[in-house]
Amino acid sequence: MKDLYNVSASPHVRSGVTTRSIMRDVAIALIPASVFGVYQFGFKAFLVLLTSVASACVCEFLWKRFVVKKSAPYECSALVTGLLLGMNLPASVPLWIPVVGSAFAILVVKEMFGGLGQNFMNPALGARCFLLICFAGRMTAFGVEQASSHFMNGAAAVDGISSATPLAVIKTLEAGQNIKDSVSLFDMFFGFTGGVIGETSTLAILIGAAYLLVKKIISLRIPVAYIATFSVFVVIFGGYGLSSDGFYYLLCELCGGGLMLGAWFMATDYVTSPITKGGQIVFGIILGLLTGIIRICGNSAEGVSYAIIFSNLLVPFIEKFTMPRAFGIVKKKKGGAAK
């Protein structure tokens, strides 16, 4: 009964959702993809993920302890950043790479700009691009350590120690080669291909995304706008048109590379995506266009991370132009300002 007489300032109705609970849910949603990554790439992948998460948490702790010097509630955001960064690294990297990447993500991209909520760019992707520029060779040495089979062709064909990502294979198809013979969509969907730890299995990522959608942590707007725009772009400019090959090519482009991981987990980051509903759709469309341009017109096979960090920079402008009309305010007519 005593609680009913509690006097406090508004808001009085609270949802119980905290930053910490959101971060915990995101971490849970990332589990299927990371577990599959460990299964696919072996114990080395587990070490990479662990190092990445641990060093991210240590960096944040040290910064909070020695620079901020204020006791703030611990928000688990470093855990998610570290996990996402680890999932964006190939399993073959030496273990100091995740340490450097986590330090960059937490200290430079996040904390130097004011900590969680102030960072202008997704920390994990910022660090991934930093590492990609610094150590291009190591960051693109994708390998499948565990001999996983092409289920489609029976258990006979075994992947080599290192293989190009399916996207790179599609990109470098020669005139006579058929796309259906070159890459197996089945393998790509379930994740038995080369790539970074967290991106290979579309299925595992979709399971995690479904969890986030059910928990209402993310909305469909950004990922759907992103994937739809990208699909339209691929159909128009991919070079295969609407034939059955074209459909196969489109599905390969969707399942391959970091598109799914990026669309569901990175582009929907609260801090670096627009707040407004219209803005989220615009953001998704820009992401789709940029990814399409980089993947199809550019030199590299993969363009999701650059597309996302570039679009992160546009978020303030998107928000400015999509700000909804406040209740009770009459919309200005065109030219009305000139009166």
Next chain:
Amino acid sequence: MNKCTERLYNGLVKENPTLVLMLGMCPTLAVTTSAFNGLGMGLSTTAVLVMSNLMISALRKIIPDKVRMPAFIVIVASFVTIVELLVKGFLPSLNESLGIYIPLIVVNCIILGRAEAYASKNPVLPSIFDGIGMGLGFTCSLTVIGLIRELIGAGTIFGAHVLPDGYEPFSIFVMAPGAFFVLAILTAVQNKLKLKSATNGDAPQATSTLACGGNCAECVGETCTKNRMMIEQKLDEAAAKKGDVKAVNKNAFPETAGDKTGSEGGNR
């Protein structure tokens, strides 16, 4: 400190053109890929700066006010051409790595800035020292930026390998983003060391509650006087409370800060 040494100190530390005034960003970011390039760029600019300050200061009563800018540029451009030909003749490798940035010294804002702000209003000797101070400040900053970028980005210092063979260079540091990282961090460090501000742990405790925190770049006019009065009042209170030697030492701070604003205001 007499006027000439004051100018040197001003250029090197107090108004360091790169880290405090943020002038000449174009060469700072573009050519500091190695310590040698930074040093070369800095010294070329220093040479031009000293000569142009001398010449502009000597001609300051002859040049009509309305056409002073074109006149300055003609003078600066002549010296830049001399320096460019000298570098081409005697340091062809430096010329190759600096490329277009040597002719571009003509439009370096440090040079025009000093001509406009100092040399055109002051006698010849202090102007020369102003040029030397500013030039050395620029050279030091560029060399340090180049040194750090070269060390991290290539593992060398002035071309000599200093890090063990196992070290894998962070090649991003010799690319454009590295310039921004290093410049920003050095600027932050000099702010931390120099400015007595609310966020600076070394500032006297009594001032830290102020909005301006004693940062003189932030406030002007009436606000400044008010803040200053509040600082003095608080310091007096603190001194009365403690009454020990330390408090007296700290009391010296607002006076020096006042001097700083005075001279800065005069320069601008």
